[in-house]
Amino acid sequence: MGQEGGASGRGRCVGRLAQAPREEGPSSGGQFGHPGTVAAGMADSAETRKLVYLVTGGCGFLGEHVVRMLLQREPRLYELRVFDLHLGPWLEELKTGPVQVTAIQGDVTQAHEVAAAVAGAHVVIHTAGLVDVFGRASPETIYEVNVQGTKNVIEACVQTGTRFLVYTSSMEVVGPNIKGHPFYRGNEDTPYEAIHRHPYPCSKAQAERLVLEANGRKVHGGLSLVTCALRPTGIYGEGHQIMRDFYHQGLRLGGRLFRAIPASVEHSRVYVGNVAWMHVLVAQELEQRAALMGGQVYFCYDESPYKSYEDFNMEFLGPCGLRLVDTRLLVPYWLLMLLATLNALLQWLLRPLLLYAPLLNPYTLAVANTTFTVSTNKAQRHFGYKPLFSWEDSRTRTIRWVQAVEGSAP
Numbered sequence: 423m424g425q426e427g428g429a430s431g432r433g434r435c436v437g438r439l440a441q442a443p444r445e446e447g448p449s450s451g452g453q454f455g456h457p458g459t460v461a462a463g464m465a466d467s468a469e470t471r472k473l474v475y476l477v478t479g480g481c482g483f484l485g486e487h488v489v490r491m492l493l494q495r496e497p498r499l500y501e502l503r504v505f506d507l508h509l510g511p512w513l514e515e516l517k518t519g520p521v522q523v524t525a526i527q528g529d530v531t532q533a534h535e536v537a538a539a540v541a542g543a544h545v546v547i548h549t550a551g552l553v554d555v556f557g558r559a560s561p562e563t564i565y566e567v568n569v570q571g572t573k574n575v576i577e578a579c580v581q582t583g584t585r586f587l588v589y590t591s592s593m594e595v596v597g598p599n600i601k602g603h604p605f606y607r608g609n610e611d612t613p614y615e616a617i618h619r620h621p622y623p624c625s626k627a628q629a630e631r632l633v634l635e636a637n638g639r640k641v642h643g644g645l646s647l648v649t650c651a652l653r654p655t656g657i658y659g660e661g662h663q664i665m666r667d668f669y670h671q672g673l674r675l676g677g678r679l680f681r682a683i684p685a686s687v688e689h690s691r692v693y694v695g696n697v698a699w700m701h702v703l704v705a706q707e708l709e710q711r712a713a714l715m716g717g718q719v720y721f722c723y724d725e726s727p728y729k730s731y732e733d734f735n736m737e738f739l740g741p742c743g744l745r746l747v748d749t750r751l752l753v754p755y756w757l758l759m760l761l762a763t764l765n766a767l768l769q770w771l772l773r774p775l776l777l778y779a780p781l782l783n784p785y786t787l788a789v790a791n792t793t794f795t796v797s798t799n800k801a802q803r804h805f806g807y808k809p810l811f812s813w814e815d816s817r818t819r820t821i822r823w824v825q826a827v828e829g830s831a832p
């Protein structure tokens with residue numbers, strides 16, 4: 423998928439029909455053990471602890487779950503490096519176990535800091551990114567972190583001899599596109615005109631392309647770099663700040679949320695624990711399956727139901743006391759567009775004084791209002807992925823988290 427778009431992600435990132443490289447090699451069938459089974463032939467004992475992993479963005483919403491999942495399910499782990507601009511205090515509690523947990527405060531836009539963190543690592547899981555569709559950061563900053571930061575990670579792997587790189591991409595690399603075309607039950611090979619204008623999807627698309635193109639490059643020592651990109655849809659679960667924002671918005675509105683998007687507009691969502699598990703499993707299988715998995719993209723998926731973004735959120739906010747105002751009172755779309763545009767204007771006017779970044783803006787409204795659902799089993803066929811957490815378990819865990827952090831337990 424060729425991408426244009428200026429250095430800062432301005433203009434449009436125009437992609438031809440977004441198709442991942444055609445699959446090579448036989449589908450692997452069902453020879454994998456149950457999810458969570460350590461990599462085949464791996465004894466779970468101290469003498470196997472020899473691997474060094476680096477997780478960039480390891481203190482973020484997804485990153486923290488990846489860090490904890492690695493500690494639980496990678497028995498070969500000797501050292502786990504957690505690289506982030508903002509280190510979390512919870513890291514301290516992880517330093518009491520058998521694995522050496524190294525907290526590294528650093529910036530992926532600084533090549534030398536990245537190289538120092540990567541040096542000696544066997545695997546890099548690169549989740550660090552600026553996830554901004556609310557206008558908080560400039561397009562230039564989004565590009566610097568998401569694209570230049572990813573370039574720095576790739577070059578650090580090449581220079582220091584790290585062979586395995588797993589990149590957290592996004593569904594937004596594909597869509598929804600600026601024409602509002604629905605992506606209905608699509609997979610990694612579904613043709614779709616991936617045209618973006620917003621800095622965030624542009625930056626993710628450029629970074630993903632760099633990662634996939636780096637597959638096969640010779641790294642220091644003469645062996646080849648093996649890369650892979652995972653495309654989560656909207657992630658939910660413990661630590662999801664947007665979910666908390668919706669909850670607080672509902673409290674401000676007297677326990678009600680107003681339906682802005684028709685229930686017929688469906689989104690795929692995926693539980694953060696399953697996204698973390700897919701990252702760990704890819705990292706474990708990438709060496710043995712380099713020919714099949716190298717340079718590939720995989721959507722992150724599980725059994726979470728297809729629903730509108732707002733109806734899906736109510737699966738968790740409803741049990742916490744909020745209700746979604748009756749659909750017959752659907753807020754007219756023209757009014758929503760007007761409010762979204764006013765929000766964007768206000769953000770621009772107020773920027774010299776304060777940051778005004780509401781959930782509703784023209785971009786988030788367009789994304790929310792466009793069906794984007796994924797139906798695939800490529801990850802299962804290629805490396806035996808099966809969700810670790812059922813929908814019921816994912817839902818319960820998320821509800822308990824909202825209730826715990828918001829004090830809304832019954």
Ligand SMILES: NC(=O)C1=CN([C@@H]2O[C@H](COP(=O)(O)OP(=O)(O)OC[C@H]3O[C@@H](n4cnc5c(N)ncnc54)[C@H](O)[C@@H]3O)[C@@H](O)[C@H]2O)C=CC1
Pocket residue numbers: 478479480481482483484485505506507508528529530531548549550551552553567571590591592593626653654655656657658
């Ligand atoms: N949240 C979602 O629904 C989805 C997220 N993703 C991707 O998953 C990844 C993680 O996203 P979230 O956990 O949701 O975001 P997050 O904002 O919670 O975590 C990102 C982490 O990266 C760190 N970071 C940001 N700039 C950095 C820099 N310059 N140097 C070092 N660290 C830096 C942040 O401090 C933060 O801890 C991102 O790459 C995002 O694009 C993909 C699809 C969906």
Ligand SMILES: CC(C)[C@@H](O)CC[C@@H](C)[C@H]1CC[C@H]2[C@@H]3[C@H](O)CC4=CC(=O)CC[C@]4(C)[C@H]3CC[C@]12C
Pocket residue numbers: 553555591592593594655656657664682683731732781782785786787789790
């Ligand atoms: C105010 C209403 C219109 C409300 O429904 C707006 C919801 C809006 C904040 C979200 C709707 C779709 C979300 C995005 C989607 O899940 C895809 C994403 C992928 C990522 O890589 C990062 C997050 C996001 C852009 C996600 C952000 C929040 C929404 C736009």
